[in-house]
Amino acid sequence: MIIKIYENLCKGIKGCGNCIEVCPKKLFINSGNLNKKGYILPKIVDPNQCIHCKKCELICPEMAISVLEESG
Amino acid sequence: MIIKIYENLCKGIKGCGNCIEVCPKKLFINSGNLNKKGYILPKIVDPNQCIHCKKCELICPEMAISVLEESG
Amino acid sequence: MSSGKVDNEQKIRFCGLGGMGIILVSVILGKAAIYDGKNALQTQSYGAEQRGTKVKSDVIISDSNSILCPIIDKIDILIALSQEAFDFYLPDVKKNGLIFINSDLIDVNENETYVKIPATSLARKLDNEKVSNIIILGALIKKTNLVSSNSIIHSINNTITKNNREINIKAFETGYNFS
Amino acid sequence: MSSGKVDNEQKIRFCGLGGMGIILVSVILGKAAIYDGKNALQTQSYGAEQRGTKVKSDVIISDSNSILCPIIDKIDILIALSQEAFDFYLPDVKKNGLIFINSDLIDVNENETYVKIPATSLARKLDNEKVSNIIILGALIKKTNLVSSNSIIHSINNTITKNNREINIKAFETGYNFS
Amino acid sequence: MRVNLSRNGDFSIRGEWLKVKKITVDDILIPKLTFATGNEAIVYGALLANCRFFAGYPITPATEILEGMAKYLPLLDDGICLQMEDELSSIAAVIGASWNNFRTMTATSGPGFSLMQENIGYACMTETPCVIVNVQRSGPSTGQPTLPAQGDVMQSRWGTHGDHYVIVLYPNDVQESLSLTIRAFNLADKYRVPVILLSDATIAHTREKLIIPNQKEVEIIPRVPVTIDVSKYHPFRTGFVRPTKVPEMDRFGDEYHTYLTGLTHNWKAYPTPNDQEVHEKLVKRFYEKIRDNRDDIITYEEKYTKDAEIIVVSYGIPSRSALVAVENARQKGHKVGYLRLITIWPFPHKKIYNLSLDIKKFLVVEMNLGQIFHKVNEYSRGNCEVEGFFKIGGKIPTPQEIFKMIKKR
Amino acid sequence: MRVNLSRNGDFSIRGEWLKVKKITVDDILIPKLTFATGNEAIVYGALLANCRFFAGYPITPATEILEGMAKYLPLLDDGICLQMEDELSSIAAVIGASWNNFRTMTATSGPGFSLMQENIGYACMTETPCVIVNVQRSGPSTGQPTLPAQGDVMQSRWGTHGDHYVIVLYPNDVQESLSLTIRAFNLADKYRVPVILLSDATIAHTREKLIIPNQKEVEIIPRVPVTIDVSKYHPFRTGFVRPTKVPEMDRFGDEYHTYLTGLTHNWKAYPTPNDQEVHEKLVKRFYEKIRDNRDDIITYEEKYTKDAEIIVVSYGIPSRSALVAVENARQKGHKVGYLRLITIWPFPHKKIYNLSLDIKKFLVVEMNLGQIFHKVNEYSRGNCEVEGFFKIGGKIPTPQEIFKMIKKR
Amino acid sequence: MTSTIEYLRNNYLRNDLLPSIFCPGCGNGQIINYVLHAIDELKIPKNNIVLVSGIGCSSRIPAYFDTDGIHTTHGRAIAFATGIKTTNPKLDVIVFTGDGDLAAIGLNHFLQAIRRNIDITVICINNENFGMTGGQASPTTPMGSFTATTPYQSIEHSFNLAFLAKTAGAPYVARWTTAHSREAINSIKKGLKKKGFSFIEMLSPCPVSGKRFKSSHEYINYYLNNSIKYSDKFRDETSSHLFSSLEECFITDHEGKIIIGEIVDIDKPDFHVLYKKLKEAAKNEFWKSRQ
Amino acid sequence: MTSTIEYLRNNYLRNDLLPSIFCPGCGNGQIINYVLHAIDELKIPKNNIVLVSGIGCSSRIPAYFDTDGIHTTHGRAIAFATGIKTTNPKLDVIVFTGDGDLAAIGLNHFLQAIRRNIDITVICINNENFGMTGGQASPTTPMGSFTATTPYQSIEHSFNLAFLAKTAGAPYVARWTTAHSREAINSIKKGLKKKGFSFIEMLSPCPVSGKRFKSSHEYINYYLNNSIKYSDKFRDETSSHLFSSLEECFITDHEGKIIIGEIVDIDKPDFHVLYKKLKEAAKNEFWKSRQ
Numbered sequence A, B: 001m002i003i004k005i006y007e008n009l010c011k012g013i014k015g016c017g018n019c020i021e022v023c024p025k026k027l028f029i030n031s032g033n034l035n036k037k038g039y040i041l042p043k044i045v046d047p048n049q050c051i052h053c054k055k056c057e058l059i060c061p062e063m064a065i066s067v068l069e070e071s072g
Numbered sequence C, D: 001m002s003s004g005k006v007d008n009e010q011k012i013r014f015c016g017l018g019g020m021g022i023i024l025v026s027v028i029l030g031k032a033a034i035y036d037g038k039n040a041l042q043t044q045s046y047g048a049e050q051r052g053t054k055v056k057s058d059v060i061i062s063d064s065n066s067i068l069c070p071i072i073d074k075i076d077i078l079i080a081l082s083q084e085a086f087d088f089y090l091p092d093v094k095k096n097g098l099i100f101i102n103s104d105l106i107d108v109n110e111n112e113t114y115v116k117i118p119a120t121s122l123a124r125k126l127d128n129e130k131v132s133n134i135i136i137l138g139a140l141i142k143k144t145n146l147v148s149s150n151s152i153i154h155s156i157n158n159t160i161t162k163n164n165r166e167i168n169i170k171a172f173e174t175g176y177n178f179s
Numbered sequence E, F: 001m002r003v004n005l006s007r008n009g010d011f012s013i014r015g016e017w018l019k020v021k022k023i024t025v026d027d028i029l030i031p032k033l034t035f036a037t038g039n040e041a042i043v044y045g046a047l048l049a050n051c052r053f054f055a056g057y058p059i060t061p062a063t064e065i066l067e068g069m070a071k072y073l074p075l076l077d078d079g080i081c082l083q084m085e086d087e088l089s090s091i092a093a094v095i096g097a098s099w100n101n102f103r104t105m106t107a108t109s110g111p112g113f114s115l116m117q118e119n120i121g122y123a124c125m126t127e128t129p130c131v132i133v134n135v136q137r138s139g140p141s142t143g144q145p146t147l148p149a150q151g152d153v154m155q156s157r158w159g160t161h162g163d164h165y166v167i168v169l170y171p172n173d174v175q176e177s178l179s180l181t182i183r184a185f186n187l188a189d190k191y192r193v194p195v196i197l198l199s200d201a202t203i204a205h206t207r208e209k210l211i212i213p214n215q216k217e218v219e220i221i222p223r224v225p226v227t228i229d230v231s232k233y234h235p236f237r238t239g240f241v242r243p244t245k246v247p248e249m250d251r252f253g254d255e256y257h258t259y260l261t262g263l264t265h266n267w268k269a270y271p272t273p274n275d276q277e278v279h280e281k282l283v284k285r286f287y288e289k290i291r292d293n294r295d296d297i298i299t300y301e302e303k304y305t306k307d308a309e310i311i312v313v314s315y316g317i318p319s320r321s322a323l324v325a326v327e328n329a330r331q332k333g334h335k336v337g338y339l340r341l342i343t344i345w346p347f348p349h350k351k352i353y354n355l356s357l358d359i360k361k362f363l364v365v366e367m368n369l370g371q372i373f374h375k376v377n378e379y380s381r382g383n384c385e386v387e388g389f390f391k392i393g394g395k396i397p398t399p400q401e402i403f404k405m406i407k408k409r
Numbered sequence G, H: 001m002t003s004t005i006e007y008l009r010n011n012y013l014r015n016d017l018l019p020s021i022f023c024p025g026c027g028n029g030q031i032i033n034y035v036l037h038a039i040d041e042l043k044i045p046k047n048n049i050v051l052v053s054g055i056g057c058s059s060r061i062p063a064y065f066d067t068d069g070i071h072t073t074h075g076r077a078i079a080f081a082t083g084i085k086t087t088n089p090k091l092d093v094i095v096f097t098g099d100g101d102l103a104a105i106g107l108n109h110f111l112q113a114i115r116r117n118i119d120i121t122v123i124c125i126n127n128e129n130f131g132m133t134g135g136q137a138s139p140t141t142p143m144g145s146f147t148a149t150t151p152y153q154s155i156e157h158s159f160n161l162a163f164l165a166k167t168a169g170a171p172y173v174a175r176w177t178t179a180h181s182r183e184a185i186n187s188i189k190k191g192l193k194k195k196g197f198s199f200i201e202m203l204s205p206c207p208v209s210g211k212r213f214k215s216s217h218e219y220i221n222y223y224l225n226n227s228i229k230y231s232d233k234f235r236d237e238t239s240s241h242l243f244s245s246l247e248e249c250f251i252t253d254h255e256g257k258i259i260i261g262e263i264v265d266i267d268k269p270d271f272h273v274l275y276k277k278l279k280e281a282a283k284n285e286f287w288k289s290r291q
C-alpha cells in the first residue's frame, strides 16, 4: 500500500489531526516536522499494516492523503 | 329575549349571512330591507324561540347582533 | 385650461357601485374610440379601501392623436348607475353637460332634463340584470354619436368572453333603440 | 510628508503569527503611552481570510495631543516574532530603524545589528511560552524608553485578566532586565 | 376546464383535450391595436423583448404585471413565472435565472424595491442583466398604496450600498411603457447591468391606445455570448475579443465554467477582497461602461427649447400636465420650453448645462419634494435660476398649476 | 463559572454565589482614560446615552458593537440585547422597543444597511427615535468586507422609498465616535427621527486614546413625554402644547392609547391613505422639523478657511489625511483651508455656498467615486471650481496624495 | 341595560372607525369579535394591551381597538413585537397577521420568535390567499386552487402553519376556523395566559378576494362540515388540509378535511424568565471579576 | 497511476486556489471531499453542475470547484438556486450553506423551496455558529453555549433543521456529521438522484470560531461517540440534539446526543414536472379559447 501525504496541502495535526484520529490501525503519528506554512505534519508508521479502508483519505479536509494499492 | 340587529353595522346577508347560517333555531331570515349603505338586512322571526346560545352574536363579523335576556 | 387641445375632447364619467360593470363599460367605450381612429384614455378610482362602495371610471375621447393629460376637473357627460354615486359626482358635471341615469335606481326631480333610461327593467327583459351598463351605453351612443356603433360591437367582441358576447350586443342594441 | 507633526512621532510595528499575542502587546504599549500623557494610535491587519497566517499591529506614539493619521508607510521600530512576518515587513523599516527579533524563532545574519531576544527560551523559563511577546516588550522599553515602565505595568493590569497579570509583569521585567 | 393533479403529478384534464400546438408571442398579443394599461403594456413589452422568466411578489400598484406574466409565460415553451415568498427572493431568482441566458424581470413598488436593494448591488457586482420595474406609489413607508408619486427617483440611483451604477428609464404613457420595457432589456444585455424601469400608479392603471408590434418588428440587442476558446476563457476578461468594457457573458451549463461572487474579484472571477487595485479597476469599469456610453443610453424629449426663457423639466406622469401647460403658455406668448427626461440615470448633465447657458430659469416639476431638482440645480452651475414645483400626496400637478408657475415671472 | 438551566428555567450557578448588587454604567466604564477602538467607543457612548436596547446581526466590520452590547447590557437592570435572525428584524425590534420609552440602537454594515431600508422609512413615518450605526466597508455587494469605504453616504439619505428625512452624523476618530453616539441619541429623541451614525472599517478598528465621561457629565436631551389630558390626547397632534413640529411622544402600556401606522395618517393616527392634504402636510412636516432646525443639527469643523483659495472638504477617516495635508501645505505657504463635515445630512448647503463666493476651488476628498462631491458642486453654484479626489479599494487617501492635488494649481 | 356586544364595542373599540373597511362577510370582523370576548373574559386591563400587525387586510385589525397598537411593515410584525415584549415583559402583546404576512414574507420571524419562546400571542387569520392585493396565491393556498396568480391552478404544496409552529417548538398551538367561535375564544384565552409563544391559526372567509365561496355563510357551512379534530390518528404534518397520507393529495380531489383543535399545549420556560436569570448570573460574574 | 484523491482534485478543483482559505481542521474541506466523491461516483458531467452558496465560510466552497458556481448574498442562496433550476431543470444544482446562512437570515427561502419541492440538493454545513464573523451564536447553537454574542451562555432554544425540513415537506432529508464520511457521501448521492428537494445537514467542526473543541480530531471523536441513529424511538423534533423528552434539555446538561441518519426518503412530484404539466394544460386552454 502506498499512503501519500501531500505535505503542501496538509494544515497540520494541531488544528486538524483527523487522520490520526480515524485510522483503525493507528498508522498516523506526529512526524514532528513542519511544512512551509509552519504546520506540523503527520507521518505514516507502517504502510504495510494498512487495510485500505480509506478512512484517512475521506476524512482529510485538505484532500491531502491518498491511499493507493501498490500494484499500480 | 331581545335580539337586536344594529342595522348601521350589518354588511348584509348577501356577502355575509352568517347569522342565518348558524342559528340553531333558524330565527334569522332575509328581511328584504336595505340599510343606508345598500346592504340587505336580516331580520328575526320569533325572538321567543331563542335559546340564548349566542351563536349569532359571536359569529357576526360586524358585532351587529346582540342577544339580551329580557329581564334587564 | 383643458387637458390638451381644448376643443376636441370629451370627458365622460361612468359611476355606480362595485359589481355594476362600471369599468367594463368604460373600457368598451374607450376601445371603440380607438377603433374609430380617435385617441382615448381611461382612468378609474382604485383603492384597496373602496370595496363594495362607489366606483367611478372616466374616459377622455379626443380627435387629436397626441397624448392626453389624465387629470379631469369637470366632466362633459355623466352616466350614473346608482343613487349614491350620482349624488356624489353630479357637482363635477360642466354647465350644460349631459347626464344619463338608470332611472330604475336613481330618483331625480321630474323636471330635470337628464336622459333617463330604465336600464334595470330593460335588462331584466333580456333575462340578465348585469347588462344594464351596456344598455345605457347604447343610449349614450345613440344620443351623442361619440363613437360608431360598429366600433362598439367590435369592442364588445374583443373585450367580453365568448359566452357573453351575444347578450351584451343585444343589450347595446336595446339601449340604442330605446327612447 | 509625515502623518502629523513630523518630529515627535514614533511608528512601531509588531508582527508574527496568529496566537502569538501580537495585538495584545501592541495594545499594552499604546495604552501605556496614553497613561504617560502622550497620544497613541493602534491599527491591525484584519481580514476574514488571514487566519493562521501572519499578523501585524502598528502603534503610533506621539507627544502632541492632536489626532494622528493612521496611514503608515515607513516604520521606526519593528518587533518581529516569526520568521515569515519578519521577512515580509523588514522592507518597511526606515533607514536606521530599530529592529527587535525573537532570536529563538528568527534566523538572521550574524552581523546584523538587530536587537536579538531569545524570547521563547526566556518565556519557557517562566513556564509560559505565551509571554514571549511581553518579554520582547520589556526589552523594547528598556532600549527605547518609549513609555515609562510604570505605565506599562499599569497597562498590563488594566488589560490582562486577573489570573495572568502576575506572570505578564514578570515577563516584562525579564525582558527589561535582559541583555 | 378543471385540472387535477394525479399521484405522479400527471395532469388529467377534465373535458376535451386538444392537440397542444406551440404558442408564439404574436399568437398571444392580438389584437395589435388595443386599449391597455401601463402595467399591461409592460407585460407585453417584456414578452416581445423575449423575457421568459419573471419572479415577483404582489404589491399595489405593480401586481398586474405579476398576474399578466403568470397568465402568459406558461403559454410559451420556455416561459416560467414564479410567485416568490418576498421581494428579496424575487430579485435573487431573477439574477440566478439570468445566468441561464434568460431575459428576466421582476416588478414591485416602493416597499418591495427597498427590500431588493441588497441584491440590486449584487447584480451590479456580477454584471448580471435584468430588468426591475418599480411602479411608484406614494411613500415613505406604506404611505398611500394606491396613489402615484415619484419619490423613488434618487433611491433608484443610490439605494444600494457602495459605489455602483444602474440605468433608469421612465415612460410617460402606455405606448412608451411597452417600448421602454423592450429598450430596458436591450440596455441590460448590452451593458450587463440591472436596468430599472420606473413607472407610477397612474401610468400603471390608465388605459390608453396601444399599438402592439409584431415580434419580428421588435429590435432585440442580445447579450454577446462567449466565443473564445475554453482554455482562454475567464469570466471577467474584457477588451480581449472586443474593445469594450463589457465582458462577454457566459451561461450556466455549458463547457465554460463561470464562478460569480459579490466579493471583489479579478478577471478570473476569483475573490480578491483585499486587493486595492483590482477593486478600483473593477468598480471604475462599472462606472465607465455606462458613462462612456451616455450618448447611447440617454434619451429625452425636447420641445420649444430653442428660444425658451423658461424650460419646464419633468418626467413620468406629470410631464403630461407640463406639456399641456407649456403649449398653453406658448399660445399665450410665453417663451417656454419643455424637456422631458426618459432616461433618468445616467443623468443628462450636459444637456442641462447647455440649456442653462441660454435661459432664465428651469422649472422642475416633480411628484416628490425635490429630487431631480437637485441634479438640475447642480448642472445649471448657477447660470440660471432653478425653481421647483413639487406636489405630493397622490395628486398629479395640473396644467393650471404649472401654468401659474410659468407665469409667475 | 458555568450556568446551567434547570427545568423551570431557573439558573443554578455553580460555584460561589454573590449578592447581586445593582450595576451602573459608571461601574462598567472604568478606567475613564483608556485606549479603545471606534466600535468600542460607540458601545460606551450608547451606554452613557442611556441606550438600553440593542438588536443586531453580526457583520464585519460592525460586529464588535453587537458583541459589546451583548456583554454590557445584561449587566444593567433595564438593559437588553438581542441577536436577531437578520437585519430586517433587527431594525424592526429596535423601532418596536423604542415605543416602550427605550433608547434603542442597531449596528450594521452595507449589506445589512441595505436590508434595513424599508423599516428606516417606517421609523420616519411613525417618527420613532432610534440610532442606526453603519460601519462602512467597501462595496458594492459583498465587496471588500474588511476594508474601509464611504460608499453609503448617499444611500444613508436616499436609501428608502418615498420622500423622507433622516439625520446622518459621521465622526473621524475614536473620541468623537463616543460623543457623536450620544449626540445621535439626543437628536433622535429631540426630533423623533432615526439618526444614522456612519463610521468606517478604519475608525471602527483603530485604537486611540479615549476619555470616558462620567454618566452625570453626559448631557441627555430626552424625548418630550405626553402631559396633556388623556381625553385630549392624539398621537400626532403638534403645536398644541408646545410650538414645535415634533409631536410629543407617548409610550406603550400607559393610559394614552397610541396607534401607529406606516400608512399616511392624520393627527389622530388614523390611516387616511387617500387624503392628499393630510399626506402633504405630514410629509412636509417631516422635512420641516429637520430643515427648520438646521442650525441646531449641523456641525462641522473648519480651519484656515478665512483667507483660503482652495478648501479641502472631507469627512470621516480621510479627513485625517486631509488635515495633515492642509497643515503641511499651509507650512509651505499654500492658502488652503479645511472643512470637515460632522453632520452629513442635513447638508450644510449655506456654508458651502458662502465659502464658494470667496475661493477658487473646493477639493472634495472621498473614499467613493464622488457622492458629497455632487452636493458641493450643487451648492457652489458655479462660483468656484469643484474638484474631486476619489479613492476606492479600501486604502485611505494619503496626506501626500491630497497634498499633490492641492499643489496641482 | 347594555348588551355584552354593545359593551364590548363601546369599551374596547374606536367606534368612530366603525363599520370597518373589511368587505361584507370578511372573517376579520369575527376575529375582532373573538379577541374582544377573550380579553374581556380574562379581564385584561386595556392599558396593558399592545396589538401588533404587519400589512394585509387582517393587519388592519388593530386600528379598531382603543388600545396601543402598531401596524408595521409587511411580514415584520413579530420582529417588532419581539422588541416590544422584551423591553416590557409585563405587556400583553397580541400579533394579528395574515397567511401572506406570516407564511410568505414573514415566515422566518415567526419561527425564530417561537425558537426564542417570546411570550406573545400570534393570531394568524388564514384566508388562504393575499386578500388585500386582490387574491393571489399564498403559501397556505391549497394545491390546485385557481387564484389571480395561478390562473391554471396552483401547483405548489401548501404549509401547515400549526405543524411548523409545533416543530419549531411553540408551547401552545391551536387551529380553528371562524365557524368555531367558542373554541377560538377559549384558545385565544389560553394563548394569552400561556407563558411563552402561543399560536392560534384561524381559517377565515375572504369572499371577495379569496373567492372560494361568494359569501361568508357558505364558508361557515363548509368549515363546520369539513373540519376534523386533531388527534394522533389524523395527522399529516405536511399539508394544511387533512390527508390520511401524503399521496392522497394527488389522487383525490385536492381538498381534504381541515384539521382543527389544540395541537400543542406544554410548559416551557419563556425568553423573559430566562433573560432575567441570565442578568442575575451576569451581574454576579461582574462583581466577582471586580473583587 | 494517480490516486483517487489526486484524480478528484485535478479533475474537479481549481488547483490554483488550493490550499483553501479555511482554517486548519475546518469541516468545509471535508464537505468538498465528500461532494467530490458523490459527484464522481454518480458520474455527473462537470458541465452540468451549478454550485450555489450564500455568505459564510462554508459558502466559499463553490470557488474551489472547476464548475459553474455562484456565491450570492447572505441567506439568499436557495432563492437564487430556484431561479437557476426552474429555468434549466436539467442542471444539477447543489447549494452549500451554513447554519447562519440557512437557519438565521435564510430560513424562509429554505422552507419555501421545500414547499415548492424545487429539485435541488441543499447541503448545510452546520458548525453551530457563525464561523466567518468570528463565532457568534446561530439558531443551531445548543442552548447554554458560550459564544461571542452569548458571553453569559445562550438562553435560546435551537432549531433542528432536519425536522423543520421534514415538516415543510422535503422528500429527502438526512443528517450526519463530518465524521460519517461514507454515510454522508451516500446521502449526497441519494440527494442528487432524488427528484425533488433534498436536504443534507452536516454537523461540522469549526475549531477556530466555534471553539467547542480546539482541533478537528476532537470534534471527530466527539461526533463518533455522541451520535445516535434516528428512529421512531429517538425523535424529538424540537431540538438539534437528542433528548428523550423536551424537558430533558433543562434538567440534564445542555448537550444530548446528536441525531443522525436518514430522516425522510419518500417520492413526491417535483416542481418542474408539475410546471411542465401546467404548461400543457395552459396551452390547451389557450387554443380552446381561440377556437
Ligand SMILES: Cc1ncc(C[n+]2csc(CCOP(=O)(O)OP(=O)(O)O)c2C)c(N)n1
Pocket (backbone or CB within 6 Å): E057, E058, E059, E060, E087, E111, E112, E115, G055, G056, G057, G058, G059, G074, G097, G098, G099, G100, G101, G102, G125, G127, G129, G130, G131, G132, G133, G138
Ligand atoms: C414589502 C411589501 N411587499 C408587498 C406588499 C403588498 N402587500 C400588501 S398586503 C399583502 C398580502 C397580504 O396577505 P395576507 O397577509 O394573507 O393578508 P390578507 O389581506 O389576506 O388578510 C401584500 C403582498 C407590501 N405592502 N409590502
Ligand SMILES: Cc1ncc(C[n+]2csc(CCOP(=O)(O)OP(=O)(O)O)c2C)c(N)n1
Pocket (backbone or CB within 6 Å): F057, F058, F059, F060, F087, F111, F112, F115, H055, H056, H057, H058, H059, H074, H097, H098, H099, H100, H101, H102, H125, H127, H129, H130, H131, H132, H133, H138
Ligand atoms: C446581509 C448580511 N448580513 C450579515 C453578513 C455578515 N455575515 C457574513 S457570514 C455570516 C454568518 C455565517 O455563518 P454561517 O452561515 O453559519 O457560515 P460559517 O461561516 O459558519 O460557515 C454573517 C452574519 C453579511 N455578509 N450580509
Ligand code: SF4
Pocket (backbone or CB within 6 Å): A003, A022, A023, A024, A025, A026, A027, A049, A050, A051, A052, A053, A054, A055, A056, A057, A067
Ligand atoms: S486506509 Fe485505513 S488503515 Fe490505511 S492508513 Fe488510511 S485509515 Fe489507516
Ligand code: SF4
Pocket (backbone or CB within 6 Å): A005, A009, A010, A011, A012, A013, A016, A017, A018, A019, A020, A042, A059, A060, A061, A062, A063, A064, A065
Ligand atoms: S487529516 Fe489531512 S490535513 Fe488533517 S492532519 Fe491529516 S493529512 Fe493533515
Ligand code: SF4
Pocket (backbone or CB within 6 Å): B003, B022, B023, B024, B025, B026, B027, B049, B050, B051, B052, B053, B054, B055, B056, B057, B067
Ligand atoms: S342566541 Fe342562538 S338561538 Fe338565539 S337567535 Fe342567536 S343563534 Fe339563534
Ligand code: SF4
Pocket (backbone or CB within 6 Å): B005, B009, B010, B011, B012, B013, B016, B017, B018, B019, B020, B042, B059, B060, B061, B062, B063, B064, B065
Ligand atoms: S352576521 Fe351580522 S353582518 Fe352578517 S348578515 Fe347577520 S347581522 Fe349582518
Ligand code: SF4
Pocket (backbone or CB within 6 Å): C051, G021, G022, G023, G025, G026, G027, G028, G057, G058, G127, G131, G132, G205, G206, G207, G208, G209, G210
Ligand atoms: S379582501 Fe378578503 S380579507 Fe380583505 S377585507 Fe375583503 S374579504 Fe376580508
Ligand code: SF4
Pocket (backbone or CB within 6 Å): D051, H021, H022, H023, H025, H026, H027, H028, H057, H058, H127, H131, H132, H205, H206, H207, H208, H209, H210
Ligand atoms: S472560522 Fe470555522 S468555519 Fe470558518 S474557516 Fe475557520 S474553522 Fe472553518
Ligand SMILES: [Mg+2]
Pocket (backbone or CB within 6 Å): G056, G098, G099, G100, G125, G126, G127, G128, G129, G130, G131, G138
Ligand atoms: Mg390572507
Ligand SMILES: [Mg+2]
Pocket (backbone or CB within 6 Å): H056, H098, H099, H100, H125, H126, H127, H128, H129, H130, H131, H138
Ligand atoms: Mg456556521
